[in-house]
Amino acid sequence: MKKFLLSLVAMMVATTSFAQNTVVASLSHEGETTMFYGLSGLVNAAAAAKSGDIINLSRGIFNATTIKAGITLRGAGIDSDDPTYLNGNLHIEIPSDDANHFTMEGIICNNEMSMKGTFSTPQIVKCKLSSGFTTKTTSDNIDILVVNSKVIDHFNVGGVCKVSLINSYVDGVGINNNAHLMGLNCVIWKDRVDYLYHSVWKNCIFFSGKNYDYALPTDCECTNCVGVNYGKDPFRNLTIKPGCSTATYAEAFKDFTGTYTDEQTFELSAAAKANDNFKGTDGTEVGLYGGPVPFNLNLSYPLISTMKVDEQTDSEGKLGVTIEVK
Numbered sequence: 001m002k003k004f005l006l007s008l009v010a011m012m013v014a015t016t017s018f019a020q021n022t023v024v025a026s027l028s029h030e031g032e033t034t035m036f037y038g039l040s041g042l043v044n045a046a047a048a049a050k051s052g053d054i055i056n057l058s059r060g061i062f063n064a065t066t067i068k069a070g071i072t073l074r075g076a077g078i079d080s081d082d083p084t085y086l087n088g089n090l091h092i093e094i095p096s097d098d099a100n101h102f103t104m105e106g107i108i109c110n111n112e113m114s115m116k117g118t119f120s121t122p123q124i125v126k127c128k129l130s131s132g133f134t135t136k137t138t139s140d141n142i143d144i145l146v147v148n149s150k151v152i153d154h155f156n157v158g159g160v161c162k163v164s165l166i167n168s169y170v171d172g173v174g175i176n177n178n179a180h181l182m183g184l185n186c187v188i189w190k191d192r193v194d195y196l197y198h199s200v201w202k203n204c205i206f207f208s209g210k211n212y213d214y215a216l217p218t219d220c221e222c223t224n225c226v227g228v229n230y231g232k233d234p235f236r237n238l239t240i241k242p243g244c245s246t247a248t249y250a251e252a253f254k255d256f257t258g259t260y261t262d263e264q265t266f267e268l269s270a271a272a273k274a275n276d277n278f279k280g281t282d283g284t285e286v287g288l289y290g291g292p293v294p295f296n297l298n299l300s301y302p303l304i305s306t307m308k309v310d311e312q313t314d315s316e317g318k319l320g321v322t323i324e325v326k
Contacts, residue, residue, distance in 0.1 A: 059076040083107075103123045111130070141160050202225070205252065207228040207229055208229045229258065
């Protein structure tokens, strides 16, 4: 009961702070909650965090930092009216003997996110990386999972990393000769698809902004994928390419014509949804809304949206508090 009350009080303080436009990072460690305020809230919370802890970030802007423990980092959601933003480069450098995963959900990174080292599978879920992602060294050995997210500018994978992109939008992908990448039900902007060495793609849509003639390298595998707005068939040099086809913007998308905006949904046109060329290996549509985890940005944890505190106590000395959680 004591731990529950402490958590409730922490949530009340955090929510009250939201109303006062003060950003708050709350660190949960073994049932105890510590609050860190202001732009440096995440910096200070991450410095105090231990493996397995949870850091909840309020709406607003925080300075980014280096994460050195397998923690869970939660924000207010990237489609919120008032999202959680990280300014500055976010670095993930977790010791190889840390048994816990790093997980990040519901956060917009305004600058680059990077990972360095060898550690257990980090997860990027329902996030937006506005200035790209990269692994930093030739010796990085990380199995990276990206789900229901948007990566803008670049996604560069080096070392001997393995990456799974699931139901996500990615703006430009680069893979070195030792890394491996699997994409499932993604939408990929890539003019120079000849850089996608030994990657495997299923139920994905590749689109070119400039009608280029580049082709996927011969060591790629593509199944039930669609190439949109390429000058020539981007799958033409592949040995393994069952169910792959090409299309124009008008044939593929409801309203997307090649210019990215945050509001763009990448929905298929009605004609495409009825066309077998746009069916994935599981019979659902190719792109973001088919497959195992159709794209949505609903958070996996409750988020306090409003709180009302009575101005005075009642006749029994109790203070009424109404909390709305979504």
